[in-house]
Amino acid sequence: MPKYQSGFGNSFETEAVEGALPVGRNSPQKVAFGLYAEQLSGSPFTAPRATNERSWLYRILPSVGNIGRFERVDAGLWLSAPETELHLPMGPQRWDPIPLPDYPQTFIGGVHTITTAGDVSTHTGMASHIYLITKSMENEYFYNADGEMLFIPQQGGVRFCTEFGIIDTEPGEIAVIPRGVKLRVELLGGSARGYLCENYGGSFTLPERGLIGANCLANPRDFLTPVAAYEERDGIGASLYVKWGGGLWRTEIDHSPLDVVAWHGNYAPYKYDLRLFSPVGPVLFDHADPSIFTALTSPSETPGTANVDFVLFPDRWLVTEDTFRPPWYHMNIMSEFMGLIYGVYDAKPEGFVPGGFSLHNSMTPHGPDAEAFEGASTAELKPQKLSGTMAFMFESRIPQRVTEYAAKLGELQTGYVDCWRGLERRFVERSVATSRG
Incomplete structure (x- = not known):
């Protein structure tokens, strides 16, 4: 079983072989056991201390020593921004789950x-x-030079064999692989489907809690980073794929790049159990903004405006009085890509199923469907627990363009907008005048 170290953004140190990690220095003239010292930087050298990210890796061969010439290869359906191949009419969109293929992939x-x-x-x-x-x-390795990758398993477990160690994930957990970290992705049985956020901007970090104070939301102690674990495999005739500049590149290698025997630093992959998120909310009346459910954020240069937020909607109690409890009707400057890992989402009880996803773009109106509105407007407002549910959002300040592939999927629900058609006119002037009476 993989082993982990706990804490978010910590400066860790770990060695798979005792004595492999230099003490008191980063790059000694001769590293123990004939290893090479190599630094992996996730930020510019001169970034402020609070945002400076780097780790020192002590490996059997330096990264540059086991690659040849790169050739560009077909990236298939993995596309990058700016993607302008298709212009869909604006409006909310929702998809059913995409089935897993019946061939090896x-x-x-x-x-x-x-x-x-x-x-x-x-x-x-x-x-x-x-x-x-x-x-x-198997004899394939990969790293993403374009962005950080946030994996959200929805069906089936996934193992990430990385330079820094091994991470196992299951539905209900996430894994974050920083830009430039080499890995091999393995199944933990059967097949796997999930969601992936490729973050081109600043690394995900914990959001500021502000008046919430020092506790709740995603707590640093619950994030787990792997301990060192290395492969020594020579003469394997493998391929190293790299996503760089929006394209996919490949080079042939004869040595596993997952050969880091020891490492230290604060730039490393990690996992998090979403079920450990401690939500907060109003306890008397009204509805707090959904930003209170932010687990991780990639900040932009504008304070309070995220390049992308990762937002959770987990199990929680609803207790407010005289309040419309589901998310209210809304138009937002942010664009919202939403997925459902398991359970039922309270604002869309029908048509939004685990493995499905939706897009409500910048300044596109959205909110509860007619059925959800009717139920929430007439429900007895006693304490209610939403349980067995886990939904999430990738929320960005930038409008999201739908790819041609997604627009032509048979799983696209062409009648999605009809879920609001049942909303009725309820305005009665006399009742308003009477209430003001």
Whole structure:
């Protein structure tokens, strides 16, 4: 079983072989056991201490020593921003789950892009993908030079064998793989489907709690980073794939790049159990903004305006008086890509199923469907627990463009907007005048 160290953004140190990690220095003249010292930087050297990200890796061969010439290869359905191949009419969109293929497909070919936002070349924006995997990577390795990857398993477990160690995930957990970290993606049994946020901007971090104070939401202690674990495999005739500049590139290697025997630093992959998120909310009346459910945020240069937020809607109690409890009707400057991992989402009890996803773009009106409105408007307002549910959002300041692939999917619900057709006119002037009486 993989082993982990706890804490978010910590400066960790770990070694798979005792004595492999230098003490008191980063780059000694000779590293123990004939290892090479290599730094992996996730931020500019001169970034402020609070946002400076780097780790020192002590590996059997440096990264540059086991690659040849790169050739560009077909990226399949993995696309990058700016993606302008199709212009759909504005409006809310929703999809049913995409079925898993009945043929062998590894992670490399299993990423299907649904939306893109921003510009990958300027490190702004994001892309929302679905991954469909039916086969483990074997003599294949990968790293993403374009962005950080946030994986959300929805069906089936996934193992991430990385330079820093091994991470196992299941539905209800997430894994975050920083830009530039090499990995191999394996199945933990059967096949796997899930969601993937490719974050082109600044690394995900914990949001500020403000008046909430020091506790609740996603607590730092619950984030887990792997301990060092290395592979020593030579003469394997493997391929290393790299996503760079919006394209996919490949080079042949004869040595596993997951050969880090020891490492230290604060730039590393991690996992988090979404069920440990501690939600907060109003306890008397009215509805708080959904920003209170933000688990991770990628900040932009504008304070309080996210490049992308990762927002959760987990189990929670609803207790407010004289309040319309589901999310209210809304038009938002932010664009919202939403997925359902399991259970039922309270604002869309019908048609939004686990594995499905929706898009409500910038300044596109949305809110509860007619059935949800009717139920919430007439319900007895006693304490109610929403249980067995986990939905999420990728919320970005940048409008998200739908790819041609997603627009032509048979799973696109062409009648989605009809869920609001049942909303009735309820205005009665006399009752308003009477109430003002």
